[in-house]
Amino acid sequence: MHSRPFGRTGRNVGEIGFGAWAIGAAWGKVDDVESVAALHAALDAGLDFIDTADVYGDGHSERLIARVLKERGGERPFVATKAGRRLPAQTVDGYTAANLEGWIDRSLQNLETDCLDLMQLHCPPTDAYYHPEIFDHMDRLVERGKLRHYGVSVERVEEALKAIEYPNVASVQIIYNMFRLRPAQLFFREAQKRQVAVIVRVPLASGLLSGKFGPDTRFASDDHRQFNRKGEAFDVGETFAGVPYDVGLAAVEKLRPLVPDGATLAQLALRWILMDDAVSVVIPGARTPVQALANIAAAELPALPEATLAAVAKVYDEDIRPHVHQRW
Known part of the structure; x- marks a missing residue:
């Protein structure tokens, strides 16, 4: 596993991490036996970065991670979690010192640790980034030893640019x-200048970029790819990256010829992300050992040629840009 600096934290992390949303909830049936096996397989293969959140299965994802780490013993990987989505409504007023500490205490308990490696504000409302007292609260929690570092998880580029001013x-x-x-336009360059780590989520556009879906694919009622198609439960950008399903399927067909011999479309999509050195770690989800190991193998693909990068940009400009570019 190749490693990259995680911003200015002094830590290096493997460039492929483990996104643990799918082992918590909202991706159809959760199989704990398979989830545990997937985590063990990934860690055995050298993965050392796991991303979760307190609302993934109401803490189920965090508790599964703690279980696996206890079973393994030894040096712990870098575990990032998130807080803020437990609010009944996303308002700035909800990000109080008391609420933040309560959420963090719950994650400390779930993850069975005394200090969180990284706690991220979990897609708070845009106005939160204009309230320095929220970030002051996080500073105090670091000083008190409950967090080593903190960051943010954002929906919009504008939120990311504002966040890194702190x-x-x-x-x-x-x-x-x-x-x-x-x-990758302005934000990535600014993050590099400030030595801010960049964690890339939804790298496969909720599976669209796996190339495994078609017009007749059906998703379970408890899978966000079914219940959040129009943003009914949370930001629609989290589902298929905000791209209309039929538009995404058509674009995928244009991308298929770019897949290198011996690789999959999903591996090409992950390797494409790693071509930008502003990226610290990418966190594809995995629910089985096979998926976890296939994700990690993507990092071993050779650097992509300029012709491939240009072809991806052409598909984006022609098919995808009108649907997403200015929205997020």
């Missing part, structure tokens, strides 16, 4: 993939 924001988690190119 000097102690160590990381930004953002959606970036072949269907969401805008972060």
Whole structure:
């Protein structure tokens, strides 16, 4: 596993991490036996970065991670979690010192640790980034030893740019993939200048970029790819990266010829993300050992040629840009 600096934290992390949303909830049936096996397989293969959140299965994802780490013993990987989505409504008023500490205490208990490696504000309302007292609260929690570092998980590029104005924001988690190119323009360059770590989520556009879906694919009622198609439960950009399903399927067919011999479209999509050195770690989800190991193998693909990068940009400009570029 190749490693990259995680911003200015002094830590290096493997460039492929483990996104633990799918082992918590909202991706159809959860199989704990398979989830545990997937985590063990990934860690055995050298993965050392796991991303979760307190609302993934109401803490189920965090508790599964703690279980696996206890079973393994030894040196712990870098575990990032998130807080803020437990609010009944997303308002700035909800991000009080008491609420933040309560959420963090719950994650400390779930993860069975005394100090969180990284706690990220979990897609708070845009106005939160204009309230320095929220970030002051996070500073106090670091001083008290409950957090080593803190960051933010954002929906919009504008939120990311505002967040990194705060000097102690160590990381930004953002959606970036072949269907969401805008972060690489201004935000990635600014993050590099400030030595802010970049965590890339939704790298496969909720599976669209796996190339495994078709017009007749059906998703379970408890899978966000079914219940959040129009943003009914949370930001629609989290589902298929905000791209209309039929538009995404058509674009995928244009991308298939770019897949290198012996690789999959999903591996190409992950390797494409890693071509930008502003990216610290990309966190594809995995629910089985096979998926986890296939994700990690993507990092071993050779650097992509300029012709491939140009072809991806052409598909984006022609098919995807009108649907997503200015929205996020």
